[in-house]
Structure formats: C-alpha cells, structure tokens
Amino acid sequence: MTLRPYRPADCAQILAIYGPIIAHSSATFEVEVPSLNDFSERLARIAGRFPFWVAEDAQGSILGYAYATTHRERIAYQWAVETSVYVAPTAHRQGLGRALYGALLPSLVERGFVWAYGVITLPNDASIALHAACGYESFATYSAAGQKFGEWCDVHWMRYALNQARPGMSEPTFRGL
Numbered sequence: 001m002t003l004r005p006y007r008p009a010d011c012a013q014i015l016a017i018y019g020p021i022i023a024h025s026s027a028t029f030e031v032e033v034p035s036l037n038d039f040s041e042r043l044a045r046i047a048g049r050f051p052f053w054v055a056e057d058a059q060g061s062i063l064g065y066a067y068a069t070t071h072r073e074r075i076a077y078q079w080a081v082e083t084s085v086y087v088a089p090t091a092h093r094q095g096l097g098r099a100l101y102g103a104l105l106p107s108l109v110e111r112g113f114v115w116a117y118g119v120i121t122l123p124n125d126a127s128i129a130l131h132a133a134c135g136y137e138s139f140a141t142y143s144a145a146g147q148k149f150g151e152w153c154d155v156h157w158m159r160y161a162l163n164q165a166r167p168g169m170s171e172p173t174f175r176g177l
C-alpha cells in the first residue's frame with residue numbers, strides 16, 4: 001500500500017468508494033450521487049487548497065482517501081478545517097484509515113491550521129474509534145442535526161489540535177500537496 005497525493009485520474013475510483021456511502025449510509029449527509037464531472041470539479045477545487053491523500057495498492061487500485069476542507073466560510077474560521085476519511089469496505093480494519101490520517105494531520109500542521117474537526121453522523125462506531133485512535137477528542141453532539149432516509153440523525157464532533165492558537169498568528173497556507 002502506498003500513500004500519495006490525489007491526482008485527477010483518481011476521481012472515478014474515489015466516486016466508486018464514496019457513491020455507495022451516499023446511496024446507502026448516513027455517514028455522509030450528501031443524498032444524491034454526483035456526476036463524475038461535478039465530482040471531479042469538486043475534488044480538483046479541494047485538492048488545490050488542502051492536502052488530499054489517497055491510499056493505493058500495488059495494482060493501482062485506490063483503497064481509501066482522506067482530505068481536509070473548509071470548516072466554515074467566514075474568514076475568522078480559516079484556521080479550522082474539517083477532515084474526512086473513507087476506506088473501501090474490502091480494506092477495512094487493515095490500518096488504512098490510521099495511515100491516511102497519519103499523513104493528513106502532519107500536512108495540516110505544516111500549513112499552520114489550528115483545529116481539525118471530525119464530523120460524524122451517529123451511529124458510526126468505526127469512525128469514532130478511528131478518530132480517537134488518531135488523537136481526536138470528542139467535544140459536542142448535535143441532536144437531530146439532519147435527516148437522511150427519513151430518520152433524524154445526531155452528529156458527533158471531534159477535534160484534533162494541530163497547532164496552538166496564539167494571538168497574532170499568521171494565516172494558514174492554502175495549498176494542495
């Protein structure tokens with residue numbers, strides 16, 4: 001297994017991992033599987049501004065990915081990011097999620113961000129356990145924060161301190177890998 005930066009040619013394989021989660025799981029609140037074209041534009045936008053890591057096997061199949069995105073648009077929030085990680089079901093529990101976050105978090109530290117937030121729809125024991133294993137701490141649960149498949153879902157927030165928040169801190173660096 002190799003970890004490397006996202007490339008535009010990865011988009012279809014990533015959608016093959018993410019699409020079924022949109023269609024069948026509340027792990028994402030996205031409800032419609034995007035077209036490959038729209039998804040590709042989205043990933044290009046994200047990977048241009050934030051680190052975006054993929055894990056691939058020796059045959060070039062993508063097994064998982066992790067990236068950061070904007071937490072909230074208002075400029076005062078610019079030191080905070082949300083992080084996401086997805087691993088193909090056939091590759092669960094083999095250390096890929098941990099390895100992907102092991103690459104992602106240092107690249108966010110290096111760019112000067114302060115907080116990485118994990119935003120987890122409940123129930124998702126695997127995601128909570130992975131985030132905790134990577135050093136995130138739980139700090140909030142929003143009750144009935146959203147509805148998917150006709151069910152209200154709670155959303156659990158976890159955070160990882162990337163850098164200490166200091167007065168007069170320089171702006172973080174927005175760049176891909």
Ligand SMILES: CC(C)(COP(=O)(O)OP(=O)(O)OC[C@H]1O[C@@H](n2cnc3c(N)ncnc32)[C@H](O)[C@@H]1OP(=O)(O)O)[C@@H](O)C(=O)NCCC(=O)NCCS
Nearest residue numbers: 027085086087092093094095096097098126127129130133
């Ligand atoms: C959450 C997810 C990314 C975990 O990825 P993974 O590659 O299977 O996780 P790892 O093998 O790296 O596990 C690292 C640690 O996390 C914890 N963990 C992971 N999956 C777990 C599970 N199902 N139950 C309990 N603990 C789990 C364990 O502490 C594990 O360490 P260990 O195997 O040494 O005990 C994966 O289950 C997934 O893709 N789920 C669907 C998408 C999703 O929910 N993404 C998160 C959105 S917020």
